Amino acid sequence: MVNQNTPTLRRDTSSRNRLSISSIIKYGIVVLVAICCYAYIWSVNKLFNSKNEMLGIVSPPEENKMAHGATSSNADMHGDGSNSRSLPQKVHSRNTQNLANSKAKTAPIVLPNVLLIGAQKAGTSSIAQWLHNNGVCHPKVFPGEPAYLIKEVQFFNQPNRYNAGIDFYSKRFEHCSEETHPWILDATPNYFIEASKVYNTYTDEKAGDALAKLKLIAILRDPVSRELSWYNHKLHEYKHGARDEWLLDVVHTNGTIKTFDEYSIELSRLITANPKDAFSLYVDHLKSWVELFGRQQLLILSYNEFVTDPSKTVGRLEEFLGVKLNGEFEKYNFWRDVSKEMPTIAKEVLGELFREKNEELYEFLANNPGPPMEEKPFPRFDE
Numbered sequence: 001m002v003n004q005n006t007p008t009l010r011r012d013t014s015s016r017n018r019l020s021i022s023s024i025i026k027y028g029i030v031v032l033v034a035i036c037c038y039a040y041i042w043s044v045n046k047l048f049n050s051k052n053e054m055l056g057i058v059s060p061p062e063e064n065k066m067a068h069g070a071t072s073s074n075a076d077m078h079g080d081g082s083n084s085r086s087l088p089q090k091v092h093s094r095n096t097q098n099l100a101n102s103k104a105k106t107a108p109i110v111l112p113n114v115l116l117i118g119a120q121k122a123g124t125s126s127i128a129q130w131l132h133n134n135g136v137c138h139p140k141v142f143p144g145e146p147a148y149l150i151k152e153v154q155f156f157n158q159p160n161r162y163n164a165g166i167d168f169y170s171k172r173f174e175h176c177s178e179e180t181h182p183w184i185l186d187a188t189p190n191y192f193i194e195a196s197k198v199y200n201t202y203t204d205e206k207a208g209d210a211l212a213k214l215k216l217i218a219i220l221r222d223p224v225s226r227e228l229s230w231y232n233h234k235l236h237e238y239k240h241g242a243r244d245e246w247l248l249d250v251v252h253t254n255g256t257i258k259t260f261d262e263y264s265i266e267l268s269r270l271i272t273a274n275p276k277d278a279f280s281l282y283v284d285h286l287k288s289w290v291e292l293f294g295r296q297q298l299l300i301l302s303y304n305e306f307v308t309d310p311s312k313t314v315g316r317l318e319e320f321l322g323v324k325l326n327g328e329f330e331k332y333n334f335w336r337d338v339s340k341e342m343p344t345i346a347k348e349v350l351g352e353l354f355r356e357k358n359e360e361l362y363e364f365l366a367n368n369p370g371p372p373m374e375e376k377p378f379p380r381f382d383e
């Protein structure tokens with residue numbers, strides 16, 4: 001039995017041995033192939049990444065994200081940008097981070113050295129265009145962004161843009177070389193109520209000496225007629241089919257258009273309830289600018305003078321910027337399909353609403369004189 005079994009046993013053992021050797025060889029080949037595949041994928045990936053880095057390609061679309069934000073927040077002239085489309089949150093913030101890191105290594109920060117901070121509806125488009133005609137550098141508009149950003153970057157007033165950081169803002173001005181463009185302008189009237197955000201950016205450690213070089217220009221218009229102009233702007237857009245949220249306060253809920261009298265009564269209620277964000281309460285906002293930036297960096301112009309004696313306004317701007325400026329102001333944002341007449345009730349309601357703050361403004365400007373070329377005393381709106 002033993003002998004009979006032994007060969008069998010022997011035969012079985014040698015076959016098992018042959019099996020296990022061939023299995024080991026097979027497994028070895030599989031492992032080797034797996035290692036080779038992994039090494040190949042890793043090296044291709046590495047090569048691709050380093051090529052992207054060399055070409056300056058960063059992961060997905062920071063620009064697209066901003067373009068969406070800007071386009072949709074066009075419907076929000078006061079700028080909370082809340083309806084902007086965006087990437088899923090995690091990807092979104094990582095991309096912004098990547099961009100910031102790569103820019104910090106490569107491009108120096110370029111900030112505008114002239115900000116036309118408002119007031120809205122006080123001839124800012126005309127002044128901005130005229131300065132651009134005179135060689136003052138204007139912001140770059142990126143693909144997908146609305147064309148009006150060539151005048152106004154809307155950086156400090158739109159949270160989705162402001163939160164993208166100083167590198168995002170700088171990118172709009174990187175084409176403005178100091179040799180060819182001594183002056184770089186962002187003319188965003190909505191900045192008028194954003195003094196502290198502007199200050200934070202200009203004192204960022206990346207901003208260098210931008211704060212010391214910064215010139216601020218404000219042009220003030222009688223707030224009552226400024227409000228009529230803004231109402232007319234919205235009405236004009238509405239008549240041309242726009243239905244964005246920011247302009248819907250010119251219509252009743254049933255779709256009929258509010259008269260300016262009706263609009264003014266509501267506006268008066270709103271401003272009384274929330275004066276902080278009211279653009280027409282000039283003195284409140286100017287106090288913040290003066291406190292943060294001083295008075296000599298800020299030139300305050302009169303819209304009334306700009307309309308009635310523009311050559312004087314030109315002279316003040318020339319002196320403030322230290323350059324010769326040519327040509328005339330052209331008309332911008334002048335709508336013919338709206339009435340410029342000031343109705344009686346609105347005049348009274350808004351006149352009363354702004355009276356006190358206007359007086360405070362004249363007093364504040366008298367006690368805090370601006371740079372030498374500024375008109376003094378600042379002309380009263382009711383003169």
Ligand SMILES: Nc1ncnc2c1ncn2[C@@H]1O[C@H](COP(=O)(O)OS(=O)(=O)O)[C@@H](OP(=O)(O)O)[C@H]1O
Nearest residue numbers: 120121122123124125126229329330331332333334
């Ligand atoms: N060159 C010139 N001279 C006199 N008045 C002018 C000029 N250019 C523009 N305007 C009037 O300014 C108002 C528009 O101001 P803005 O360009 O600042 O508007 S905006 O804030 O950019 O939307 C708007 O005022 P209203 O007509 O009262 O609405 C324009 O007609």
